[in-house]
Amino acid sequence: MLSDLFQLVLAEVGAALTLQPHVSGVGAGDQVLVGAVLAVLVAVSMLAGESALLAINRVRGLAYWLTLVMTATGVLLLYLTQASLLWVLGLAIGQPTDWLVLAYATLLAASPKLLSFVQIVPGFGPFLGRLLSAWGFLVLWAVTASVFAVGDGLALLVAATAGLTGLAASHFGGPPLVRVRDRIWTAITGRPMRRSSAELLQVPGLLDDGAVGERR
Template structure:
């Protein structure tokens, strides 16, 4: 158990630094699957912790709160799986290679590492910016991993990762709407609430409470 936790912590540190050694380990040792899965689930859970104010404002019970964290982590890991499929399929079409989907999936799983700081999105005024920084950081981790698999070929890797991300984004806004609806239903069911108040509403209210009245000194 302690060895497993040590591997998780080591993987997190090396991935955040974009250390090529961590990508080499991921490629060569299939037993890193559970380590990467844990990182992905923790990343998704951390993102929800950052938005936990929604759960408290909507009066989610403690048991439901924990269940919501678990469900969000699983949903987050699933989104990474879809991104990995898009990257792998793009690479097979545009740059035929022998890289297995399982290896690509492990590299994308490492991309969840920056989201361990997801709890910081709760910071007023800076939350949205921090969320975007984490998204870019995650993209760079995945790009570094795919570049390693491509033997240092940056442009093919950038095309695959970028197009994969674009396909997922466009697909979510179009044909993926039913899937998003199911995801939202699962999350609301786990939380036991319809979420009448969203995070942006709460933060806007907080900001207005802290701002001086117009015309005041």
């Protein structure tokens, strides 16, 4: 059963990555399972790519699992919001489509993010991350054309609108969510969350005797 599921995930992801998604070829039940597995795998990969941030905040053990759940939930929320946008846009262009199909389609567009672990690469990691985002947009364009059965031009317009609106939503909606996350983090760990390792540079006296030492 499990191997069948992973084979299905692999087949769906492979098709999406090569810009030939078969959204309608999978049953509704399987779509939910494949979508959930994809969201978790993307979250695991994203966390691997963000190793520096995890390390600087000493995220491990239970904290790691909590972060994983939060990241997977974030991925699901982001792509389901995009699916809702596509649903509205579908109505606007006269192609009403089942929301669940759109949710599955947008989650398939997250397939390139399965490779987010490459962002760990020093120097070029953030650039590779941007390439993956661009690839994700191409997949979104392909699934939009496939799901709405429209031409490439209209599909590009719809995908770009959904993509840009999603970006704007995460730009304006992200900071409040980050504040909530930081409060939860501080409440659990008793120390503020570092946004980047650059915060280390602002701590004076790190070479003083005893300021930094090996854990006992």
